[in-house]
Amino acid sequence: MKKLLSLVRAVARTAVASVVAVALAALPPFAPAARAQGDGLKGLAADAELVETRTEVPRLLPAAAYEMKDGVVVIELSEYAGYAGLIVANGGLAPNPESLFAKKHGFQLKINLSEEESWSALNSGKIAASATTADVLAVYGRQFGVTVPAQIGFSRGADGIVVRSDIKRINQLKGKTLATAQFTEADFFLRYLAQEAGLAVAMLPDLAAKPDPDKINLVYCADAFGAGDLFLRDLKAGRTRLAGCITWAPKTTEVVDASEGKATLLTTNRNLLVVADVLLVNKGFAQAHPEVVAGLVDGLLEGNRQVRDAPDAHAALLEKVFGWEKGEGRGELAKVHLSNLPENFAFFSGAIDAAGSFGGIYQSAVYAYGAELIKNPADSDRFVDLKALKAAEASGAYAGQKVAIAPIQTAGGASVEGDPLLTKDIRFFFEPNSATLDQKVQKNLDDLAAIARLLQVSPGSTVLLRGHVDNAMINDFRKQGGEPFVRQMALKAMELSKNRANEIRRLLVERHQVDAARLETVGRGWDEPTSKVSDENRRVEVQWFTIE
Numbered sequence: 001m002k003k004l005l006s007l008v009r010a011v012a013r014t015a016v017a018s019v020v021a022v023a024l025a026a027l028p029p030f031a032p033a034a035r036a037q038g039d040g041l042k043g044l045a046a047d048a049e050l051v052e053t054r055t056e057v058p059r060l061l062p063a064a065a066y067e068m069k070d071g072v073v074v075i076e077l078s079e080y081a082g083y084a085g086l087i088v089a090n091g092g093l094a095p096n097p098e099s100l101f102a103k104k105h106g107f108q109l110k111i112n113l114s115e116e117e118s119w120s121a122l123n124s125g126k127i128a129a130s131a132t133t134a135d136v137l138a139v140y141g142r143q144f145g146v147t148v149p150a151q152i153g154f155s156r157g158a159d160g161i162v163v164r165s166d167i168k169r170i171n172q173l174k175g176k177t178l179a180t181a182q183f184t185e186a187d188f189f190l191r192y193l194a195q196e197a198g199l200a201v202a203m204l205p206d207l208a209a210k211p212d213p214d215k216i217n218l219v220y221c222a223d224a225f226g227a228g229d230l231f232l233r234d235l236k237a238g239r240t241r242l243a244g245c246i247t248w249a250p251k252t253t254e255v256v257d258a259s260e261g262k263a264t265l266l267t268t269n270r271n272l273l274v275v276a277d278v279l280l281v282n283k284g285f286a287q288a289h290p291e292v293v294a295g296l297v298d299g300l301l302e303g304n305r306q307v308r309d310a311p312d313a314h315a316a317l318l319e320k321v322f323g324w325e326k327g328e329g330r331g332e333l334a335k336v337h338l339s340n341l342p343e344n345f346a347f348f349s350g351a352i353d354a355a356g357s358f359g360g361i362y363q364s365a366v367y368a369y370g371a372e373l374i375k376n377p378a379d380s381d382r383f384v385d386l387k388a389l390k391a392a393e394a395s396g397a398y399a400g401q402k403v404a405i406a407p408i409q410t411a412g413g414a415s416v417e418g419d420p421l422l423t424k425d426i427r428f429f430f431e432p433n434s435a436t437l438d439q440k441v442q443k444n445l446d447d448l449a450a451i452a453r454l455l456q457v458s459p460g461s462t463v464l465l466r467g468h469v470d471n472a473m474i475n476d477f478r479k480q481g482g483e484p485f486v487r488q489m490a491l492k493a494m495e496l497s498k499n500r501a502n503e504i505r506r507l508l509v510e511r512h513q514v515d516a517a518r519l520e521t522v523g524r525g526w527d528e529p530t531s532k533v534s535d536e537n538r539r540v541e542v543q544w545f546t547i548e
Contacts, residue, residue, distance in 0.1 A: 049179075050221055051222050063124065065288060067285075068128065074127050075130060076130045081329065084314060084336075084338065085303030086109075086300055087317065091317075092321055107292055128281065133185040133361075135275075150301070150389060151278050152338070152339065154273045156269065156334075157270035160267065161178075164263060165259075165261060165262055168266075169419050171423055176243035176244075178219075179219050181224040188274075188368060192368050194368075196424065201216050225247060225251045228252070230245070232258055252268065273337075276361055286385070293387075301341055301398060308338050311330060315330040337405060341392055342401050343403050343404075355459065358380060405459060407547050409460060409547055423541060423544070425530060426540050427443075428540050436503065461518070462518045464542075465504050466501065466523075467504075468529075468537055469526050493525035494524070495523065497524055501522065504521075
């Protein structure tokens with residue numbers, strides 16, 4: 001995952017800024033953020049982390065094939081435990097004649113560490129391979145000349161949304177402003193949740209701009225650590241310009257700990273598996289050297305297996321190559337799920353039932369960024385090439401492996417109590433005065449699938465289906481029989497609303513094989529109207545509770 005996960009451990013904040021400056025040097029220059037006028041602030045120094053909001057995806061250098069020299073393949077990774085499999089298979093970072101790659105596949109691997117998002121270097125053949133998250137591919141689209149031969153794994157807690165302590169769910173971010181880093185998995189993480197909550201996202205040029213009251217508003221920093229710093233400084237100064245930030249560990253914890261109770265971690269991706277790392281290979285090189293791609297994938301799978309089977313035995317190597325303190329490697333490995341062969345196939349086919357799939361995450365990113373930014377989206381199939389995975393399967397080396405993704409649970413487990421992570425109203429079309437869903441209406445089927453996807457990408461999460469009916473007839477009932485008749489009809493409305501919620505639950509279990517234990521229902525009758533429009537009150541409210 002291309003993120004500044006641990007630079008704060010080793011270098012000062014100024015050094016981070018210089019790394020970011022190098023990373024952005026090949027792209028069209030950012031303009032400084034506009035002067036901050038909110039809360040009486042003046043001058044750029046107050047918001048030094050802010051950069052210009054991009055209204056277009058950065059252009060990459062033209063595609064060209066990488067050329068291997070002296071049997072050494074150069075790849076680039078960032079300092080992240082999720083890449084442990086490749087590092088273990090190589091025995092470190094340097095070319096190694098004793099590595100699995102050399103002994104079994106006849107080439108040596110050189111792993112360069114960089115926190116730059118060097119997509120232009122990969123595209124133009126300066127390096128052979130790298131890694132990123134599936135959502136990034138959707139952003140760069142057709143200009144990105146790469147092949148995706150394998151999934152590396154899922155991030156399980158590195159990304160998080162830190163907010164003011166009074167904010168309890170995504171829906172409460174409506175009309176508020178948060179800071180993050182643009183076109184990163186942090187940007188996508190917030191956009192994904194906003195989309196599921198039925199909220200649009202507005203990109204502000206700076207903090208002086210007026211927030212859109214009907215959207216979640218974003219301003220951008222050069223990196224997600226800067227977003228955390230900016231939010232924390234606002235909290236300490238008593239300013240209310242920002243409601244939160246989307247950043248990466250360990251900055252998530254640092255902000256909460258330093259906030260003196262003013263900030264809280266709303267959610268992480270520990271049990272929301274939509275941040276998935278994939279291997280990227282320069283397309284021209286992959287076409288010319290399929291045997292090297294097969295070797296890379298085999299080494300990845302074998303390395304992942306070794307780390308999964310004995311994480312403690314390999315944590316020391318990560319500490320050595322990354323310069324981490326003793327004992328830190330095991331903690332970082334706990335934040336990732338390294339994918340095996342069957343999980344790879346399930347990820348790319350969409351059959352995985354406890355995490356996001358490649359196609360699902362990719363398409364979610366297209367929708368989340370919208371036509372405003374992704375004007376001519378490419379199909380996800382453009383990138384995927386499973387020949388190396390199929391070769392690994394045919395070898396029999398990974399026979400017996402099984403899909404094994406499960407929720408990471410603290411105390412108590414998931415329960416439908418307190419505040420859900422998000423909630424949204426869905427207008428299902430039922431037959432008149434009935435709890436029978438009209439399955440001829442395509443929107444009904446689409447909405448059922450959307451609820452199933454919520455549960456799919458977050459193992460252990462639960463959904464509360466709250467049924468509602470229209471309240472437009474209350475005055476007519478009062479005229480017909482007074483308050484006793486109103487109370488009588490209110491009981492029937494409560495029963496109908498519960499039956500409608502139960503119908504949605506039944507269909508989710510039968511049509512989408514959702515575990516019934518993850519679905520609860522309640523009927524609210526006409527007691528909670530949300531609109532003066534009758535049709536909009538005939539709805540099922542979906543509340544999503546995730547484990548943290």
